[in-house]
Amino acid sequence: MCLDCRYGNIFKTHALGSPMVISTDPEVNRYILMNEAKGLVPGYPDSMKNILGVNIAEVHGSVHKRIRGSLLSLVGPVALRDQVLPKIDKFMRSFLHNWDGKTIDIQQKSTQMAFFVALELVVENEPISFHESFEALFENMFTGTISLPIKFPGTNYYKGLKAREKVDVILKMLLAKRKASSVTHDDNLQQLLEHDSNYILDDEEIIEQIITILYSGYETVSTTTMMVVKYLHDHPKALQAVRDEHFSIKQNKRPEELITWDDYKKMTFTRAVILETLRLANVVNGELRRTVNDIELNGFIIPKGWRVYVYTRESNLDPFVYPEPLTFNPWRWLEKGLESHSYNMLFGAGSRICPGKEQGICKISLFLHSFVTNYRWEVVEGNKLLTFPRVIAPKGLHIKVTKY
Numbered sequence: 001m002c003l004d005c006r007y008g009n010i011f012k013t014h015a016l017g018s019p020m021v022i023s024t025d026p027e028v029n030r031y032i033l034m035n036e037a038k039g040l041v042p043g044y045p046d047s048m049k050n051i052l053g054v055n056i057a058e059v060h061g062s063v064h065k066r067i068r069g070s071l072l073s074l075v076g077p078v079a080l081r082d083q084v085l086p087k088i089d090k091f092m093r094s095f096l097h098n099w100d101g102k103t104i105d106i107q108q109k110s111t112q113m114a115f116f117v118a119l120e121l122v123v124e125n126e127p128i129s130f131h132e133s134f135e136a137l138f139e140n141m142f143t144g145t146i147s148l149p150i151k152f153p154g155t156n157y158y159k160g161l162k163a164r165e166k167v168d169v170i171l172k173m174l175l176a177k178r179k180a181s182s183v184t185h186d187d188n189l190q191q192l193l194e195h196d197s198n199y200i201l202d203d204e205e206i207i208e209q210i211i212t213i214l215y216s217g218y219e220t221v222s223t224t225t226m227m228v229v230k231y232l233h234d235h236p237k238a239l240q241a242v243r244d245e246h247f248s249i250k251q252n253k254r255p256e257e258l259i260t261w262d263d264y265k266k267m268t269f270t271r272a273v274i275l276e277t278l279r280l281a282n283v284v285n286g287e288l289r290r291t292v293n294d295i296e297l298n299g300f301i302i303p304k305g306w307r308v309y310v311y312t313r314e315s316n317l318d319p320f321v322y323p324e325p326l327t328f329n330p331w332r333w334l335e336k337g338l339e340s341h342s343y344n345m346l347f348g349a350g351s352r353i354c355p356g357k358e359q360g361i362c363k364i365s366l367f368l369h370s371f372v373t374n375y376r377w378e379v380v381e382g383n384k385l386l387t388f389p390r391v392i393a394p395k396g397l398h399i400k401v402t403k404y
């Protein structure tokens with residue numbers, strides 16, 4: 001990457017087809033995320049835009065408010081508390097029920113978990129064949145969004161565009177089936193189709209919402225789950241503390257009794273482990289914005305049409321906020337105020353702050369509830385793990401699972 005000028009923690013370069021300013025300064029980063037109204041709108045790459053369509057990142061102002069409001073009513077904390085949480089627990093119990101004695105690739109399992117649980121919440125009770133064919137298409141779509149936008153048969157981008165066309169066909173058929181039926185469902189699609197809901201969306205917007213939900217909670221939840229499993233394996237004291245927390249919740253319940261909101265709220269150390277994992281193994285290195293008019297930032301003018309990369313990875317390792325920043329220390333998050341510290345932008349900030357934060361943390365927590373109370377595990381030798389620029393185990397992360 002060519003850096004042709006540099007002012008402290010702000011650099012200028014050229015990337016994704018336009019001049020780009022990169023900021024690693026937490027104050028400036030927060031300012032950018034808090035000030036979309038000044039003309040700093042999301043500026044994600046063309047491959048993402050072209051495959052995902054007119055999704056939430058592509059709308060601003062009042063349209064963004066309406067689309068975000070609708071999303072929050074589906075994936076936000078109130079829906080989680082009142083409707084979604086027991087469904088997640090039910091899913092995790094069944095997903096994890098027969099792992100005893102197996103060597104599994106936890107990267108692959110976490111990916112399936114994140115996708116299937118999200119799909120079940122969006123459209124319940126569809127046959128397994130539907131889930132599997134949708135999963136394959138979705139994987140192509142996802143890979144296309146993080147590829148160079150070269151539209152040529154055989155490229156990942158091309159496959160992503162084709163997969164998106166097929167996903168559209170499937171979702172349109174599903175919508176037509178639901179509209180023609182009098183059976184009601186307890187899922188996101190039913191809520192999106194209800195005309196007495198606060199947010200009336202047309203069919204195109206409903207399809208975008210479904211894709212947004214599936215896409216946003218995919219790599220974020222799956223990779224974090226994989227990394228939590230890895231960190232807990234490597235830190236037995238933390239694993240013991242997580243186990244104690246989950247057994248103390250479990251011992252007060254009958255085996256078939258599902259986790260409640262109150263139980264989930266007691267999982268404070270588990271939450272700390274998830275936040276510490278996100279801090280050290282960043283699934284999201286930062287946010288991309290583009291200027292829709294000239295903007296003054298830290299005394300400099302950024303012209304209209306430039307991109308701005310809010311690079312938050314560095315502030316996650318700030319030794320003043322996180323002493324011994326490279327050490328995995330979940331206990332630090334039990335300190336009051338750290339989660340709400342202004343330098344903590346693990347879930348973004350401002351009007352785009354992640355609406356699925358609580359749902360994402362809950363999915364990982366309930367996965368762990370079933371996992372640590374039923375199994376112990378050993379990481380098989382020889383797995384390679386990369387944490388930059390993406391968190392990925394290129395050949396999988398294999399673990400040997402036995403009954404606890």
Ligand code: HEM
Nearest residue numbers: 056075216217220221284287346347348352354355356360
């Ligand atoms: C560990 C889990 C997760 C992490 C680390 C995470 C992180 C983030 C971050 C950093 C942003 C800000 C993006 C920006 O400002 O451009 C964001 C936005 C978003 N997230 Fe999440 N996320 C997670 C889980 C989820 C889940 C489970 C869902 C949905 C069920 C979700 C839905 C969204 C949506 C729709 C946005 C866009 C909001 C907007 O533009 O108004 N996320 N997330």
